[in-house]
Amino acid sequence: MPNNAALYCRLTLSQQKQQVAPLDWMEQVLQQRQQDSLLRVAVPTKRLSPTLIEIDGKQLVNFGANDYLGLSWNSKGLPTIRPSATSGSGSAPLISGYSQYHSDLESAIARFEESEAAIVFSTGYAANVGTISAIAQEGDLLLSDSLNHASLIDGCRLSKAKSIVYPHNDIQAIDEILKQHRASFRRCYLATDTLFSMNGDLANLTEIARLAEDFEMTVIVDEAHATGIYGSHGRGWVEECGLEDSIAVRIGTLSKSIGCVGGFVHGSQVLVDYLRNFSRTYVYSTSMPELVAWNAAKNIQKLSKMNAERSQIRETSKGYRSRLISAGLRVPAGDGPIIPIFLESSVKTISTSHRVRDLGFYVPAIRPPTVPDDQCMLRVSLSIHHTEEQLDKLIVGLVDAVK
Ligand SMILES: Cc1ncc(COP(=O)(O)O)c(C=O)c1O
Structure with a gap:
């Protein structure tokens, strides 16, 4: 079991590459927790049977799992190499739901991202809600893009900070908000999808990072869709913009x-460490199954080597958007794999979606409240496995369906 008293010996933060000054306050909060014997650390726990666990090589009877009926376990037990035996982790990570597989996944993410450390949540939604609400607090200012994903929005709603929504990607609006309000708040955060x-x-991150520096603002980004697609190593839009040392x-x-x-x-x-202690969606939620953690670590290794596929999907998207535009559809230029086809109303959007479905294509209709009234769309998400023929036929189907 790691010794809590020793934990903060390793936090020589000012020397560490990814330390960004605005987060210094967290170290003090954690030190206070440690002094009060309240600091939490995640301890890798190996599940040996429905009731036995091993921690630091010591076998223990586990009274800390919620797997009441033993359904997360099968009789074959947990193989030593591959965690195929359990469908559930049994508990929250700070109780007994944090295995070596979870720890290995966090290390794999940190390595892939070239970051000092990483923490895994059971969903991306939980990561956004739990991170924003834990960091932005009463007395802080929190800016949020109007087109942010619901999980970022819900994080802002749960946070006790003063939250202001700015028009999508509008740098001038952010600048004005900061000029008007920044001085009245202790710390300031901006949360955006990339x-x-x-x-x-894509978020105008270069300009946002410039404002962050000018106004002492910490930027929180959600790279959900950009990971694996952007950046020369697939680390996302932050990598592609060269901002890895600026976005905390x-x-x-x-x-x-x-x-x-x-x-x-x-x-x-x-x-x-701060999120492990204070993010409620981490602390109070069952961790992902070991098999998922194991698989995710493997997939991250694969993803880091998929440069050709990254280029392919971006090239395909760029070309496909041009073809959709030439076919008379309202589509923005770009190279991201999510392609919106804007339509004038939710009625038109839903009917078009149904018509293309009749032709053999599933293209979801995106309507309010997910997007503003004037941005109803069909959303085409590309895969490198779509064939030329499928892509060609979809264009024909779309043109026919929007008539
Ligand atoms: C931008 C963005 N962030 C977060 C999430 C939530 O991720 P997850 O589905 O892993 O919970 C989504 C899901 O679609 C998303 O689009």
């Missing part, structure tokens, strides 16, 4: 390009 999940465009709080999901389920946050060790 690749926006509905209209598929980076959130991702395991459910999109990584092909599993779960969410994560990476950054400095102090950020991760």
